Amino acid sequence: MKTITRFAPSPTGHLHVGGARTALFAWLQAKAADGKFLLRFEDTDQERSSSEFITSINDSLAWLGIEPDEPPIFQSKNLKKHKKIAFELLESGNAYSCDCSQERLEEVRKAQIAKKLKPKYDGLNRDKNLSHEEGNVIRFKMPQTGTTSFQDEILGNISVENKELDDFIILRSDASPTYNFCAAIDDKEMNISTVIRGDDHITNTLKQINILNALDSTIPNYAHLPMVLSSDGKRLSKREGAVDIDEYRKSGYLKEAMINYLMKLGWSYNSKEIFTQKELIKNFKISDVNSSAAKFSQELLDFYNNHYLREYEISDLFKYIDNNFLLPDKFVKNPKKLEIINLLRESANNIPQIIESLSIFYLEPNFNKELISQIKIDPDLLLNFKKELNEVNFNDKLLIGVFIDNFLDENNLKFPALGKPLRLILTGKSKAPSITDLLFLIGKDNCLARIEKFLST
Ligand code: GLU
Numbered sequence: 001m002k003t004i005t006r007f008a009p010s011p012t013g014h015l016h017v018g019g020a021r022t023a024l025f026a027w028l029q030a031k032a033a034d035g036k037f038l039l040r041f042e043d044t045d046q047e048r049s050s051s052e053f054i055t056s057i058n059d060s061l062a063w064l065g066i067e068p069d070e071p072p073i074f075q076s077k078n079l080k081k082h083k084k085i086a087f088e089l090l091e092s093g094n095a096y097s098c099d100c101s102q103e104r105l106e107e108v109r110k111a112q113i114a115k116k117l118k119p120k121y122d123g124l125n126r127d128k129n130l131s132h133e134e135g136n137v138i139r140f141k142m143p144q145t146g147t148t149s150f151q152d153e154i155l156g157n158i159s160v161e162n163k164e165l166d167d168f169i170i171l172r173s174d175a176s177p178t179y180n181f182c183a184a185i186d187d188k189e190m191n192i193s194t195v196i197r198g199d200d201h202i203t204n205t206l207k208q209i210n211i212l213n214a215l216d217s218t219i220p221n222y223a224h225l226p227m228v229l230s231s232d233g234k235r236l237s238k239r240e241g242a243v244d245i246d247e248y249r250k251s252g253y254l255k256e257a258m259i260n261y262l263m264k265l266g267w268s269y270n271s272k273e274i275f276t277q278k279e280l281i282k283n284f285k286i287s288d289v290n291s292s293a294a295k296f297s298q299e300l301l302d303f304y305n306n307h308y309l310r311e312y313e314i315s316d317l318f319k320y321i322d323n324n325f326l327l328p329d330k331f332v333k334n335p336k337k338l339e340i341i342n343l344l345r346e347s348a349n350n351i352p353q354i355i356e357s358l359s360i361f362y363l364e365p366n367f368n369k370e371l372i373s374q375i376k377i378d379p380d381l382l383l384n385f386k387k388e389l390n391e392v393n394f395n396d397k398l399l400i401g402v403f404i405d406n407f408l409d410e411n412n413l414k415f416p417a418l419g420k421p422l423r424l425i426l427t428g429k430s431k432a433p434s435i436t437d438l439l440f441l442i443g444k445d446n447c448l449a450r451i452e453k454f455l456s457t
Contacts, residue, residue: 003035004193007066008075008183010042011053014244015060017236017296018198018228021262025225026196027066028284038190039068042075044182049076060245064255064262065277073190075182082177082185085215086138086170094214095170097132098125098139120166138171140181140211148206153194153223153287160206168207184208188217196286199224223286226293228265233295241296248301252325252351254312257304265294274307302349309345309354314338321351330362340441343433357432361442364450365428367457374430377421379455381411385418386451394444401436425454 007023009015015023030037039061043049061067089095100121109119126141142165149159170181183204187195195205205222212219228236236242248258260275266289269275275283309317318341321327331337340361341354348354365371385407392403408415419435426438426447439447 001193002191003030003033004038004191005030005035005196006038006040006187006190006192007061007068008040008042008186008197009057010045010048011050011057012045012048013053014246015057016243016245017241017262017265019057020060020064020066020245020258021228021265021294022197022225023061023066024064024259024262025223025267025284025286025289026194028280029194029196029223029286030069031281032284035193036069037066038070038192039072040075040186040190041072042179042183044075044079044176044179046076056244056246060249063246063249064259073186075186078182078186078189079177081189082182083171083175085185086177086181087132089140089170089214090132090138092214093141095138095140096126096128096167097130097136098169099130099133099136100124118164121168123167126167135173137169137173139167140170140207140214142167142210148209150205150209150219150222152202153221154226154289155199155202155224155291158202158205165206165210170211180204180207181211184211185215187220188212188215192220194221194223194286196223196225199226223289225266225289226291228294228296230296231298233293236296240298249324252353253301253305254308254320256308256311257301260304260308261301264300265296266290274304306345306347306349309348309351314342317341317345321354325351325355327355328358328362331358334361336361336441336443343437343441346433360427360429360432360438364446364453365425367428367454371424371428372454372457375421375424375454377418377425381418382421382425382451382455384411385422386448386455389439389444389451390448392444394440397436397440400439404436404439426450 005026007026009019009023027037029035041049041054041057043054058072086095090097098121105121108122112119121139125139130136132138143162146162147159148162148165149157152158168180169178171177184207187208202224205224209219228241230236230240245258249255259277259280263275263280267284268290269283269288312320315338318338321341322332331340334340340358344354344357348357388403388407393399404418408418420430422435423432423438424430426432426442432438442450
């Protein structure tokens with residue numbers, strides 16, 4: 001059987017971390033088996049679905065490179081077919097018409113709860129063979145004996161006694177088909193071989209298997225992914241993970257980092273940390289996904305992003321930053337811009353952090369009282385340093401390093417005695433790249449001007 005997987009988002013919100021992981025795992029499962037990955041928008045809830053979310057989900061998937069092999073399917077376009085099949089099940093006796101009122105259903109429910117029973121339809125109309133009148137619903141006739149089981153690729157055997165299952169509605173009184181019914185039929189029509197989705201769908205799977213059985217259809221494999229929890233083990237919040245994936249792109253995370261990070265939410269391979277797309281396709285198996293919940297970790301995402309920021313070809317990284325973020329003109333004109341980005345990316349977790357540090361290369365620090373009070377250096381020594389610096393050949397970073405070492409020796413100084421105040425004078429910051437890098441990249445004239453400015457305050 002050809003491997004065909006699908007991602008089936010409801011376009012009622014943006015793509016979040018959990019959904020992106022589901023899509024990625026489904027995509028990889030297909031690619032690993034040289035199969036197909038399909039996309040189905042479950043857009044039957046007209047009120048909550050919107051084209052804005054369809055666009056946003058498509059864009060996020062495209063950014064991550066998780067593209068379907070065929071144009072997306074819209075569930076709402078299949079409604080006629082769903083309805084037709086609901087009536088076929090009614091005809092064949094696998095479903096029945098039901099005219100129970102909301103009031104009656106509510107009473108039954110209350111009585112069951114009072115008796116500590118699980119609320120479900122009591123089957124009043126199950127065997128009455130009522131003719132289907134307008135306003136009736138169609139209920140699925142669940143088997144009442146035996147069990148419904150499946151071998152989940154991640155969670156192992158899942159089995160439920162059929163007497164626990166409800167005769168759920170497949171066609172509502174307004175003749176609209178329900179979610180579980182549509183999803184089962186669409187998976188069948190799309191020839192899905194493995195359904196990969198969150199473990200919140202396990203009870204739906206039990207219903208869908210019974211629908212497929214009634215239609216004499218092959219039952220796909222199922223793989224239910226454990227939840228992604230926040231770092232403190234709670235539901236994901238806006239602060240962690242429950243944000244539009246596109247927000248990560250906008251906040252300067254690279255797609256390679258995002259992919260590697262999403263993989264780590266439940267999947268690992270030996271103790272390898274970094275995977276290329278090829279390696280993922282070669283090694284991914286859905287059955288290797290961990291059966292316990294994954295935890296969101298901003299540190300891990302930052303680790304991957306720092307790795308890929310450092311890994312990019314520097315001119316490609318510059319182009320990417322220049323095309324997607326706002327770089328100050330003064331910086332873009334700097335002939336040493338690639339070297340500067342190369343230096344700053346070493347310690348950056350995302351692109352805005354790089355951009356934030358750029359100003360030290362084209363803006364003099366603001367020598368206000370607070371900054372001046374932090375700079376502790378003998379003015380004569382600094383004056384001397386400035387004079388000698390003027391003579392240094394700035395074309396070669398090595399020569400600058402040699403000069404600093406000699407200057408420290410000649411004046412019998414330990415590095416911090418010069419390094420600390422000099423870093424503040426050059427950048428206004430106590431944490432900044434090495435002095436040699438700073439001198440080289442800020443350039444001789446600018447460095448001399450900054451020292452001069454400090455001396456004249
Ligand atoms: N539309 C469902 C959701 O967004 C997914 C259903 C499925 O994958 O079968 O949670």
